[in-house]
Amino acid sequence: MATCGKRHNEFLSMFKQMTLRGFLTRHAHNEGLDPSLICLIENIASACRVIGDRLRNAVFEDNLGLAGETNVQGEDQKKLDVIADEAFIRICGSSPRLAALVSEEREDAMWFKEPQAGDFLLFYDPLDGSSNTDVNLSVGSIFSICNVETNGDRDIQKAGRSQNCSGYAIYGPTMMLVLTVGSGVFGFSCEYGTGDFRLTHPRMTIPTETSEFAINASRYRFWDAPVRRYVDECLAGNTGPRGRDFNMRWTASMVAEVHRILTRGGVFLYPADDGNRAAGGKLRLLYEASPMALLVEQAGGAATDGHSRILDLQPKGLHQRVPVILGSANEVGRIAKYHTADAGSAAS
Ligand code: AHM
Ligand code: MG
Numbered sequence: 001m002a003t004c005g006k007r008h009n010e011f012l013s014m015f016k017q018m019t020l021r022g023f024l025t026r027h028a029h030n031e032g033l034d035p036s037l038i039c040l041i042e043n044i045a046s047a048c049r050v051i052g053d054r055l056r057n058a059v060f061e062d063n064l065g066l067a068g069e070t071n072v073q074g075e076d077q078k079k080l081d082v083i084a085d086e087a088f089i090r091i092c093g094s095s096p097r098l099a100a101l102v103s104e105e106r107e108d109a110m111w112f113k114e115p116q117a118g119d120f121l122l123f124y125d126p127l128d129g130s131s132n133t134d135v136n137l138s139v140g141s142i143f144s145i146c147n148v149e150t151n152g153d154r155d156i157q158k159a160g161r162s163q164n165c166s167g168y169a170i171y172g173p174t175m176m177l178v179l180t181v182g183s184g185v186f187g188f189s190c191e192y193g194t195g196d197f198r199l200t201h202p203r204m205t206i207p208t209e210t211s212e213f214a215i216n217a218s219r220y221r222f223w224d225a226p227v228r229r230y231v232d233e234c235l236a237g238n239t240g241p242r243g244r245d246f247n248m249r250w251t252a253s254m255v256a257e258v259h260r261i262l263t264r265g266g267v268f269l270y271p272a273d274d275g276n277r278a279a280g281g282k283l284r285l286l287y288e289a290s291p292m293a294l295l296v297e298q299a300g301g302a303a304t305d306g307h308s309r310i311l312d313l314q315p316k317g318l319h320q321r322v323p324v325i326l327g328s329a330n331e332v333g334r335i336a337k338y339h340t341a342d343a344g345s346a347a348s
Pocket of ligand 2: 104125127128129288
């Protein structure tokens with residue numbers, strides 16, 4: 001009988017997992033979420049579902065490998081980068097209040113209508129970490145939404161703090177959509193069969209303490225002193241100044257790194273270094289760093305470029321790159337302090 005009751009409760013709790021639409025509708029009702037934002041978020045979710053399907057079938061549809069073009073960043077486009085970008089445009093482009101979008105794969109913003117106050121601007125990286133597609137590791141799509149402020153305003157270079165929604169889809173063993181609409185971070189798993197995104201990870205939070213860091217250590221020789229200091233201290237483990245052992249991870253897929261950090265904590269670094277400084281860093285501000293920074297802050301973590309809060313950076317271009325350090329607040333604070341100390345000693 002007891003087992004029967006337990007199964008019944010498990011069934012009920014599965015049944016209660018709210019759909020994305022249910023969650024957004026409740027948010028619109030309880031917290032004043034703009035109902036027209038729901039349509040855009042649902043379209044993003046549909047685009048991600050399509051991208052997830054194309055990824056799963058890529059080997060059968062001959063969609064692995066390069067497309068033969070380079071994008072605005074001068075990077076070789078994968079066929080799947082192009083497919084994912086087209087899915088976003090085709091599906092999100094029909095959202096009635098979408099004024100414009102900015103994609104990693106396109107040089108210029110694409111405008112859909114004369115902008116009116118309250119319309120939406122969508123920024124996205126259609127397939128982040130796409131170097132991983134050919135080796136069958138997790139990749140993702142990252143998105144960010146801001147409002148047009150006044151009628152006719154075509155200013156699209158928005159600081160991260162003006163985002164009203166950001167999130168990502170992760171195409172992993174389970175496909176998930178993780179998002180914030182400005183208060184808390186919520187994770188929805190895509191149910192195989194129905195295709196519904198259901199709330200399985202309510203209020204994701206990042207612990208302030210962690211013993212796990214993620215960085216591409218092959219770039220050690222290019223790093224600045226504060227980054228070397230931080231990593232050297234982690235590597236020294238319990239015999240060094242930190243007095244405890246650290247673990248390291250690197251998947252070369254920011255979405256997978258951030259998802260791990262939102263799930264169990266950690267810190268992620270893609271700093272400016274001697275190899276990428278001329279470009280400003282590796283990751284793009286508008287559609288990689290800012291949306292992830294909003295999620296991380298909403299989950300109780302922190303995000304900095306080493307000197308300033310990422311959400312306060314004023315973009316200078318659509319594809320501007322910035323250094324990114326994000327995750328558990330205490331580690332991010334420590335790394336920022338090392339940058340401040342280094343700048344102080346260089347000035348004196
Ligand atoms: P992409 O948008 O072209 O895929 O580049 C961004 C990705 C991030 O997901 C990841 O953190 C980083 O590039 C990995 O870079 P590296 O190959 O230098 O390790
Ligand atoms: Mg990317």
